[in-house]
Amino acid sequence: MRQVLVFCISLLVAFVVHAQEKYTLSGTIKTAKSGETIIGASILINGKDNGTVSNEYGFYSVTLPKGSYSITYSAVGFESVTENISLNGNKVQDIVLPDQVVSLEDVTVNSAIRGRTISGTQMGVEHLNMKEVNTIPMLLGERDILKAIQLLPGIKSAGDGNSGFYVRGGSTDQNLILLDEANVYNASHLMGFFSTFNSDIVKDVTVYKGGMPAQYGGRLSSVLDVKMNEGNNQDYGVSGGIGLISAKLNVEGPIQKDRSSFLVSGRRSYADLFLPVFGDSTNKGTKLYFYDLNAKMNYVLGAKDRLYLSGYLGRDVLRLEKQFGLDWGNKTATLRWNHIFNERVFSNTSFIYSNFNYNIDIDNPGNHLNIFSQIRDINLKEEIQWYAGPSHALRLGFNSIYHTVTPGEITSTGTTSYNDLILQDRYSWENALFATDTWKLSGRFNLTYGLRLSSFAIIGPGDFYTVDKEGTVTDTLHYKDGQLVKNYWNLEPRLAASFVLNSTSSIKASYARNTQNMHLVSNSATNVPTDKWIASTNIIKPEIADIYSVGWYKNLKGNAYELTIESYYKWMQNQIDYRTGADVYTNDAIESQLLTGIGRAYGMEFLLKKRQGKMTGWIGYTLSKSERKIDGINDGEWYNARQDRTHDVAVVANYQLNKKWNLSANWVYYTGDAVTFPSGKYVVDKQIAFYYTKRNAYRMPAYHRLDLGATMQLKTRRKGFSSELAFSLYNAYGRQNAFVITFQQSEADPDITEIVKTSLFRFVPSVSYHFKF
Structure with a gap:
């Protein structure tokens, strides 16, 4: 013994x-x-x-x-x-x-996208490099990361002139959009033609399409994580550009060399300056522009501590003389503290503020009408990364957000003013605990497992309703300030695994459950800034999605090419749609205007990417289906979600002709959106009325477009001054894609219904100038 x-x-x-x-x-x-x-x-x-x-x-x-x-x-x-x-x-x-130096004799272009690893467990993730994004031809020459990610498989454009994007069968509000960790509720300018992100100051863009890591939550479909540049702490620099529709200027430099730096960037459009060309030059009441202001500072407090402070302010202004005005925009601020406890433990503490609001002014004779709505968040987040050993890397922390939603305030003044309509504010407190471990079991098998525990507490004051199946309010309960109305708890497990088949290929699988408590409600054909954000209530439950994914990954020809094939299935609960004829804007009991049910989305994504050489780019294809089943819609049968598209194709090519010229092109094709068209018509009091049967039972025409671009590097001058000219042709072969389709009676024969197709863009050339010193 x-x-x-x-x-x-x-x-x-x-x-x-x-x-x-x-x-x-x-x-x-x-x-x-x-x-x-x-x-x-x-x-x-x-x-x-x-x-x-x-x-x-x-x-x-x-x-x-x-x-x-x-x-x-x-x-x-x-x-x-x-x-x-x-x-x-x-x-x-x-x-x-040191920065990579490319010689004239051997031009080699690195990948546009930071390559995914064969052994890593994360699925459905893409990283965008801003150097390549800036070569993709865009509408009116505006470099746009939101338009760039819509060229990736599984991420679909919501269409010309439409804000938002669809990811794996989800709606536009099911995407979490972050700028330096701050939530951006509306990431569009000019009604969706451009995004709020100035590409000149973006450092990194990461998109999670599938099982997002446990530190992210609050949305069902995806995460778009955008991080701003920190600012140069070695030397001062100025960069900017001017195009057909906007101009921008960026200034950065050290506050104290090697220890602190600042970055300030501004952008403004000037489309309104050209309005007199198309009308009365004496009319100075019409406005149409947007502006952005980004700022960031960071300080090295010591060998183990660093402090960041960043902010964003952006706004759109649309005004027609003194008759109508609409402005909307975002404000965000993030204060972050990095601390290294020791060689294995790293922490980040963030205090975050976010605000999105819109304001509408309508002037009528004897009356002025004002409509205001906003959503405001105050957020505290703590995350610790613990490198426990050769085989384990852990992330754990918490997130706490206090939401204040002002759904609508309609006030009027004047000699013929109306009764004010003030929809009550809603208050909620969203909390989460999360933990994730990435475990390297062997040289071939890796496992990531985690758990997110989320809660959503609905807090008074306010009136909360009971609604029957027909949408009639049957009871009203009043809650005092700070009183708990209801608290939703959800466990959100995350699991991902990868198995390396050989040095160039692997297979991966993942499962994730996500929940969402902030919902965007709209009964319009397109997403607009005035769509209504609402929080979960005693009746509107959290949306829940269970996402299953499996994929095969292959590197070809010495890692010059990447082939990715992923398939997914998403099961969704508590999906929200509006009742037929719903009023979602002026009804305080919003629950009476909505219906809930289940949804499903499934598909396959193929991506072949060339990462090296003079010619780089990718070919992406998505085959997918997205459906909903809600009692009260289409007789309770499965119907197409608005974002359902069977086929989606994108081809992106970038060719470095020489050190002076870079050529680029992209071609997109996708199946037309699911829409609701009339199935017939009838006459009521000598007026024609259209008859609608099934929701989203018809299709818009298929969409396709070719864009061309070229960038010319101008001669580099002394003191580091460099500049370039960027040329682009949007919709190069002039395809008249349908923006909206309407129905009207023929003037020649009232018994004939005419279909009218409206298109937005055809042959849109642009040129822009960019400089840096």
Whole structure:
């Protein structure tokens, strides 16, 4: 017995000694030119099958046995750096990567998108590189990340002149859009033609289409995580551009070199300046423009602490003389504190403010009408990343958001003023705890598992209703200030696994449950800024989605090409649609105007991407179906969701002709949206009325378009001044895609119904000038 005990103690001592012989290498990876941290930089231990990547703040940590290693640090767009490191204790190794230099004799263009890894467990994720986004031809030459992501499979454009996008069968409000962690509720300018994101100050764009990591929540379909540049802490710089519709200017530089920096960026459109060309030049009451203002500062407080402060202010203004005015916009602010507890534990604490509102002014003789609505969030988020060892990387934390929703305030003044209509404010408190572990079980098998516990507390004051099946209010309950109305609790498990078949291919599978408590309600054909955001109530329950995904991933020809095939199935509960003839704007008991039911979406996505060489780009194809089943709509049968499209194709190509000229093109095709058209007509009091049967039972015509672009680098001058001219032709072959289809009676024969198709754009050329020094 004593010998057995001695043997066990010896094994334990040997294990402890062996464990003590492992040490952690950590640090921060930055750029040499600007001093900004690099997201997703690769850390490869040569001769080993393990490594890691830097997090969203450039921090990395890897645990290795005691010994000497050759370690290569690399990132897209930067020269790689190899360090020989002797690891005989925990070591901090900060790395500076120089910008990649391309010669005229050997032009090589890196991928537009940071390549997905074969072994990583995350599915349905895409990373956009802004250098390539800026070469994609866009409407009127405006560089736009929202339009760029809609060229990826599984992400569908909501159409010309329409804000929002659809991801894997979800509606536009089921996408979480973040700017430096702040929620952006409406990410569009000029009624959806352009996005709120100024591409010149965007550092990184990540899109999660499938099982999003547990630190994200509150939406069913996707996450679009946009991060702003930090500002150059090495030298001052100015950049900007001017195009047909807008101009922008960016200024950045060090506050204290190597320790702090600032970034300020402004953009304004000037379409309103051309309005007199098309009308009375004396009319100065008509306005049509948008503006953006971004600002960011960061401070290195010490070796282990860094502070960030960023903000965004954007607004659209549409005014027709003194008769009608509409303005809407976002305000966000984010204060973040990074702290490195030790070589394995990194934390980020964020305090976030977000506000979206719109204001409508209508002037009639003797009366002025004003309509105001807003949604305001105050958010506290804490996240800890713990690199527990060679096989485990954990994320855990909490998120707490206080929502205030003002659904509508309609007031009037004047000699013939009407009674004011003030819809009551709604208050809610959304909380979540989350934890995730990425576990490297072996060289081939990796597993990520996590859990998000969410709660949504509806808080007084306010009146809350009971509604029967016909939409009639049967009872009203009044709650006092701060009184709890209802609290919804949900467990949201996340599971993802990858199995490496060989050095160039793998298979992955994932499951995730997501919940959503903020809902966008609209009964219009297109999404507009005045669509109504509402929170869950005692009747409107949280939307729930269970998402299953499986995929095959293959790298070809020395990793020059990537082939990705993913399939998904999404089951949705508590889906919201409006009753026929619903009034969702002036009804305080919004629950009486809505119906809820179930939904399903499924499909396959194919993506072939070329990442290297003079010619880069991708071909994406999506085959999908999205349906809803709600009692009270289409006799309770399955019907097409508005965003249902069978086929969606995008081809994107970028060719570096030489160091001076870059050529680009993209072609898109998709099945027409599901719409509700009249099935017949009848006469009431000598007036024609259309008869509608099935909702979303018809289709718009198929949409397709070719865009062409070219960028010419102008001669570089002294003191680092560089500039370029960008040319583009939107809808190059003049396809008249249908924006809206209406029905009217023929003037020649009232018994004949005419179909009228309205198109927006045909042959839209543009040129813009961009500079930097």
